[in-house]
Amino acid sequence: MGERHRAALDRLWPLYGVPVTGEPLDLAVLFGRRAPLVLEIGSGMGDATADMAAADPDRDYLAVDVHTPGVANLLALVEERGLANVRVAFGDALDLLGHQLAPDSLAAIHVFFPDPWPKARHHKRRLIQPRHVELLRSRLVPGGTLHCATDSADYAEAMLETLTADPGLTNAHRGYAPRPSYRPLTKFEERGVRAGRDVFDLIFTRSPALVSRS
């Protein structure tokens, strides 16, 4: 890790960092306000997260990644760009979701270019699979959005099948979605585009909770 990243971690982690400890998060304390919250899973180097948060100041952004230089880079961007609405978690997104974020707490979850794990024997490591989707969906508010993007045609197909099969999610697009203007080109995506790969966006919403009539 370079000096800029090391210095960012030392100085900025105490200000904007969120350890994945298993302790439930108090979002009002974390952000100093209550605003709709977007979770970005696997934020990588964080440039796209910073761009989205800068363009969307009325919502808060919590990024999570296991890659130390990426976490450090986003911390540096938060300070350089004065982003009051971004916090950065370091650890496994599934632990964060399962133990630190309450059901019905997220306005949106972004999963942009998750590791594709192309070999069939590694598919079980993919983030988007039925039991994980159930967890992700449970953390969304009714009407909240789960937005995935990938440049792996095979993973895109598996995502579409898995998300469509989830009884609590609705796809407004009847298949892949057009790329929405709010999603910037990510660092990982740039490489795929240069290599001529197609990009697939999948945008599902959590179906409204059923209200029982008695």
Ligand SMILES: C[S@@+](CC[C@H](N)C(=O)[O-])C[C@H]1O[C@@H](n2cnc3c(N)ncnc32)[C@H](O)[C@@H]1O
């Ligand atoms: C292919 S990269 C994409 C990064 C970024 N979204 C982009 O498009 O440039 C996938 C990212 O997911 C992160 N990641 C993988 N498994 C994770 C997990 N269980 N929890 C959090 N982040 C994870 C990796 O460290 C990596 O930064």
